Amino acid sequence: MIDVGLIQDDQLSYFxxxxxxxxxxxxxxxxxxxxxxVLHHHVSSLWKQQLELKNLEATLDASQLKQVLTENSFDxxxxxxxxxxxxxxxxxxxxxxxxxxxxxxxxxxxGTVGGYPRLNDVQSFKLLYLDGKKxxxxxxxxxxxxxxxxxxxxxxxxxxxxxYHAPTTRKLPLLHDIDQLKVAVDGFVxxxxxxxxxxxxxxxxxxxxxxxxxxxLFATSLRYRCPYFVDDGxxxxxxxxxxxxxxxxxxxSARIHWLATDALGDGGSDGARKVIILVGNLEGTHFSQVxxxxxxxxxxxRMRSWPSFPWESII
Numbered sequence: 425m426i427d428v429g430l431i432q433d434d435q436l437s438y439f440x441x442x443x444x445x446x447x448x449x450x451x452x453x454x455x456x457x458x459x460x461x462v463l464h465h466h467v468s469s470l471w472k473q474q475l476e477l478k479n480l481e482a483t484l485d486a487s488q489l490k491q492v493l494t495e496n497s498f499d500x501x502x503x504x505x506x507x508x509x510x511x512x513x514x515x516x517x518x519x520x521x522x523x524x525x526x527x528x529x530x531x532x533x534x535g536t537v538g539g540y541p542r543l544n545d546v547q548s549f550k551l552l553y554l555d556g557k558k559x560x561x562x563x564x565x566x567x568x569x570x571x572x573x574x575x576x577x578x579x580x581x582x583x584x585x586x587x588y589h590a591p592t593t594r595k596l597p598l599l600h601d602i603d604q605l606k607v608a609v610d611g612f613v614x615x616x617x618x619x620x621x622x623x624x625x626x627x628x629x630x631x632x633x634x635x636x637x638x639x640x641l642f643a644t645s646l647r648y649r650c651p652y653f654v655d656d657g658x659x660x661x662x663x664x665x666x667x668x669x670x671x672x673x674x675x676x677s678a679r680i681h682w683l684a685t686d687a688l689g690d691g692g693s694d695g696a697r698k699v700i701i702l703v704g705n706l707e708g709t710h711f712s713q714v715x716x717x718x719x720x721x722x723x724x725x726r727m728r729s730w731p732s733f734p735w736e737s738i739i
Contacts, residue, residue: 436492443496455715456559458592459498466503468531470510490517493529499592500530500564502552507536509545511566511588530590532566547571564590600667610651610665613704618663621652648686659696662687667704670713671723680727 447454467486493501494517515528535541535548553565568586600606614621652663664683666676680701687699705720706712714720 436488440492440496443492447496455497458500458554458559458561458564459496460500460502461493461498462502464503465505466531466533467501468512468514468516470506470508470533471512473506473508487517490514490529494518494526497527498529499527499561500532500552500590502532502534504534506533506542507539507545508533508542509535509548509550509568511568511590513590527592530564530592532590535568537571561592564592566590606667609667609704609706613665613667613702614652614663617702618700621654621663648683650683650687659698660687662697662699663702664699665702665704667706667711668720668724669706669711670715671719672703672727673723677727 450457467490510531510533512531513528514531518526518528532550532552534550535545537547537549539547541547548568548570551567551569553567555561555563555565566588568588570584572584650662650664654661654663662683666672666679668676683701684699688697703720703724707714707718707720
C-alpha cells in the first residue's frame with residue numbers, strides 16, 4: 425500500500441476518505457472484512473531490534489499512519505526493511521481516555537530471503553493463514569519457514585518452522601470477559617433499575633437448570649438459568665441483566681425468546697409470572713462497539729415492535 429519513509433498528511437487524508445467510502449459502500453460487511461496494510465518501512469520498534477542510525481530508518485510519521493489504520497479497523501500490518509523476523513501486537517498508541525474501543529494492530533515483520541540474516545536469525549519466508557472462509561476472523565496463523573541450503577522442504581516446515589497465532593478483530597477483552605467488572609456493572613444496573621431486588625426474598629440462579637449438550641433450544645430439558653428469581657407468593661418474577669456494548673442482534677433476541685419460553689411456559693398455571701429484563705446501555709463508554717449514535721436503544725425499540733412476542737408479560 426505504502427512504500428516510503430514519510431507519509432504526507434494529504435496522503436493520509438486521501439486514504440481516510442477512500443476507506444470511509446469503502447465503509448459506506450460495504451456497510452455491515454466492512455466489519456467482517458480482514459484488513460491488511462502492506463508497506464516497506466516498519467512502523468514500530470521490533471523485539472531485540474538492532475540499532476541503526478540513518479535517514480528514513482523508520483516511517484517518520486508512523487503514529488499518524490497507525491492511528492488512521494486503527495480508526496479504520498485494520499487488523500494486520502505486513503512490512504519489511506529490517507530483515508528481522510518478528511510477529512507482535514502493537515496497541516501502544518491507543519489512549520484509554522477515548523470511549524470507542526479500538527483494537528491493536530498485529531505487526532508482522534518479514535525476515536530476509538536472499539540477503540544476510542540478522543544476528544541469531546536465519547533466512548526465511550512467512551505464510552499467512554486467515555482463520556475461516558469469511559470474517560470477522562478471530563485470529564491469523566503465521567508460519568515462519570527457514571530456508572536451508574539443502575534438505576527436505578516438508579521436514580523444514582514440520583521441524584524447523586515457527587508458528588504464531590495472532591489475534592485479530594476483537595483483541596481487547598470485552599466486558600463479559602472480565603468477571604469481576606461485569607458483576608460490579610450488573611450490580612449498578614440492578615440498583616438503578618430494580619431496587620426491589622435488594623429487599624426481596626428469592627433465590628439466585630436456582631429456578632432453572634441449563635442442561636449441557638442439548639441442541640434443542642426450546643426443549644423442556646434445556647432450561648434457562650436466570651440470575652435472579654423472586655416469588656412474593658402471588659407472582660413469580662424472573663430477572664435477567666443484559667449489558668449491551670452494541671446493538672441487540674439475533675443472539676440477544678434468541679436469548680430473550682429462550683428465557684420467555686422457559687419462564688412463562690404455558691402461561692403460568694402455578695400462578696402469575698413475569699420476566700424483567702434489565703438492559704445496561706454501554707454506548708458512550710470505553711466498552712462501546714456501536715457504529716452509530718443510539719444504535720442500542722434503536723435496536724431495543726425494533727425488538728419491542730415484534731407483534732408475535734409476549735411483551736405484556738415482559739417488562
